[in-house]
Amino acid sequence: MDYEKDGAEIYRQSFATIRAEADLAAFDPVTAQVVVRMIHACGMVDLAGDVVATPQAVPRARAALRAGAPVLCDAQMVASGITRARLPRDNDVVCTLSDPRVPDLARRLGTTRTAAAVELWGERLDGAVVAIGNAPTALFHLLDHLRTVPWRPAAVLGIPVGFIGAAESKQALVDNDLGLEHVVVRGRRGGSAIVAAAVNATASEVE
Amino acid sequence: MDYEKDGAEIYRQSFATIRAEADLAAFDPVTAQVVVRMIHACGMVDLAGDVVATPQAVPRARAALRAGAPVLCDAQMVASGITRARLPRDNDVVCTLSDPRVPDLARRLGTTRTAAAVELWGERLDGAVVAIGNAPTALFHLLDHLRTVPWRPAAVLGIPVGFIGAAESKQALVDNDLGLEHVVVRGRRGGSAIVAAAVNATASEVE
Numbered sequence: 536m537d538y539e540k541d542g543a544e545i546y547r548q549s550f551a552t553i554r555a556e557a558d559l560a561a562f563d564p565v566t567a568q569v570v571v572r573m574i575h576a577c578g579m580v581d582l583a584g585d586v587v588a589t590p591q592a593v594p595r596a597r598a599a600l601r602a603g604a605p606v607l608c609d610a611q612m613v614a615s616g617i618t619r620a621r622l623p624r625d626n627d628v629v630c631t632l633s634d635p636r637v638p639d640l641a642r643r644l645g646t647t648r649t650a651a652a653v654e655l656w657g658e659r660l661d662g663a664v665v666a667i668g669n670a671p672t673a674l675f676h677l678l679d680h681l682r683t684v685p686w687r688p689a690a691v692l693g694i695p696v697g698f699i700g701a702a703e704s705k706q707a708l709v710d711n712d713l714g715l716e717h718v719v720v721r722g723r724r725g726g727s728a729i730v731a732a733a734v735n736a737t738a739s740e741v742e
Numbered sequence: 743m744d745y746e747k748d749g750a751e752i753y754r755q756s757f758a759t760i761r762a763e764a765d766l767a768a769f770d771p772v773t774a775q776v777v778v779r780m781i782h783a784c785g786m787v788d789l790a791g792d793v794v795a796t797p798q799a800v801p802r803a804r805a806a807l808r809a810g811a812p813v814l815c816d817a818q819m820v821a822s823g824i825t826r827a828r829l830p831r832d833n834d835v836v837c838t839l840s841d842p843r844v845p846d847l848a849r850r851l852g853t854t855r856t857a858a859a860v861e862l863w864g865e866r867l868d869g870a871v872v873a874i875g876n877a878p879t880a881l882f883h884l885l886d887h888l889r890t891v892p893w894r895p896a897a898v899l900g901i902p903v904g905f906i907g908a909a910e911s912k913q914a915l916v917d918n919d920l921g922l923e924h925v926v927v928r929g930r931r932g933g934s935a936i937v938a939a940a941v942n943a944t945a946s947e948v949e
Contacts, residue, residue: 536882536885536886536914538878538879538882538907538910538911539879539906539907540852540853540854540857540879541854542854542855542879545854545879545906545907548905548906549904549905549906552905552906553905575904575905576903576933577784577903577931577933578903578904578905578908578929578930578931578932578933579930579931611822612819612822612823612934612935612938614822615818615819615821615822615823616819616822616934645747646747647747647748647749647752648749650747671745672745672746672747672749672752675743675745678743679743696783696784696785696935697756697782697785698755698756698759698760698782698785699746699752699755699756699759700745700746700752701785703745704745707743722785723785723786724784724785724786725785726783726784726785726933726935727819727823727934727935728819728903728933728934728935731819
């Protein structure tokens, strides 16, 4: 079969197609580059219309990574999608979901395991880049948790997916009064591939 | 904040919402259950309109898994999204992309690393469940490769995402004259989360 087999050329054509079709007028160039890669991960140029990003979210997250901050992920699939070679400081990519303490913690807190796993981030939260791509309960729990601890992440890429609580949890992040820098995709859409792409784009300016 | 924290209840409400909103009339009940979980992974009920599945694709893939067949994945993120506890026989989940032979093989074949990695599946292809969620070139290469080897997968879940070759590679799978059972999402949409969800739904009837 006849098809493009040059990986670099596929990337080039993909990003050119996205920039030709997507309406990126709402974003500054630094944030737009992240939105382009989020679109690349899901195949939908109209995603741009649902992205909300505070102007400093990408710059702060990028600076944090350059300073060696970890990436805290709600799901192993998010961690798996982060391209280690793009990380500037061989940064830690942390997912605490499979920690043996999580099931018991979830029972005691009366919540999901993904939400309980957020508690185990501990002081690593301070200055970190948070990447939530699966569970609305993780994002809701993070917003509650941050009222009880002194640590603040550099930015929250809050892009859980789904039908129950996803839209609401992302709106709660947008409306937060904690001063959290954030990138979200409003509504039901989201997921591990989109948030991993946002981390990858933030980690390196190489398109 | 007030939100649903019971994981089982979140699943129940999610699947009820999907079944209320999605048009699943084109699918038999066995395939519909897989489509529901694919929708759950991406948050879009209209995905159903782009899903094409041969009637025997899910039954054959399910039987293969129950017989111990491996799942062959094009990307680590796909492998990472497969819930091991749902697999009936502790089936192998294989991703050859990080095999040290891949970069040289890709150079010699003049193609992407993801496509070259397909060559390393070898005879494990025979009777396997193939799950492609990232690279159109992997799906194109598989279709070419199957003309040169005697092995046939039980089914191909061919759901790469993107702007260059994704729609075309999935159409080529739909149009295949090799008798391949398949599940695809037509067009640009797809990705590791959707194909992993398809594997998870195929692996177990538990919703």
